[in-house]
Amino acid sequence: MKTLTNLTLKIWRQDGPDGQGRFETHQIPEISDEASFLEMLDILNERLIEEGKEAIVFDHDCREGICGTCSLMIDGRAHGPQQGAATCQLHMRTFSSGAEIVIEPWRAAAFPIIKDLMVDRSAFDRIVEAGGDITAPPGGAPGFNPSGGSKRRRRFWPRSSISRPSRWRVSRRCRASGRSSSS
Numbered sequence: 753m754k755t756l757t758n759l760t761l762k763i764w765r766q767d768g769p770d771g772q773g774r775f776e777t778h779q780i781p782e783i784s785d786e787a788s789f790l791e792m793l794d795i796l797n798e799r800l801i802e803e804g805k806e807a808i809v810f811d812h813d814c815r816e817g818i819c820g821t822c823s824l825m826i827d828g829r830a831h832g833p834q835q836g837a838a839t840c841q842l843h844m845r846t847f848s849s850g851a852e853i854v855i856e857p858w859r860a861a862a863f864p865i866i867k868d869l870m871v872d873r874s875a876f877d878r879i880v881e882a883g884g885d886i887t888a889p890p891g892g893a894p895g896f897n898p899s900g901g902s903k904r905r906r907r908f909w910p911r912s913s914i915s916r917p918s919r920w921r922v923s924r925r926c927r928a929s930g931r932s933s934s935s
Contacts, residue, residue, distance in 0.1 A: 814840070
């Protein structure tokens with residue numbers, strides 16, 4: 753285990769959808785390279801609260817790379833510099849001591865900012881609740897056809913589970929199937 757030192761975080765702060773946004777700079781004197789990116793934000797928030805300041809608002813749920821609610825722009829890249837990983841799967845070993853890390857919310861008309869780094873994902877939730885059909889091949893899943901993949905429509909979620917927002921449903925489903933260590 754290695755310790756990273758002297759990280760500078762430039763974090764987007766915004767009081768609401770109509771508020772004027774700005775970057776705030778925060779220092780992380782030291783953190784384990786084994787910490788996840790979200791754990792680093794948790795540690796920063798604990799410090800801000802101890803200092804009587806307002807915590808940084810960001811969204812997360814499963815912290816296992818399943819639900820997608822932790823999506824952020826990190827150094828101008830969706831989810832950060834690690835290819836094919838959700839923000840919650842990003843660990844501090846990806847960065848170097850002395851690094852400056854810029855953290856922003858998604859910037860899209862479909863996802864207006866609620867506060868700080870949290871965006872309104874209801875447009876996405878409506879797609880999932882409507883059935884969430886996709887036409888992408890299933891990858892390495894059982895039954896995958898490497899000569900071109902399946903053209904069948906595949907569903908993200910069963911239609912019978914549309915009574916709750918998707919981020920709650922995913923976490924509950926993962927815990928029920930035994931894939932979540934947070935149950």
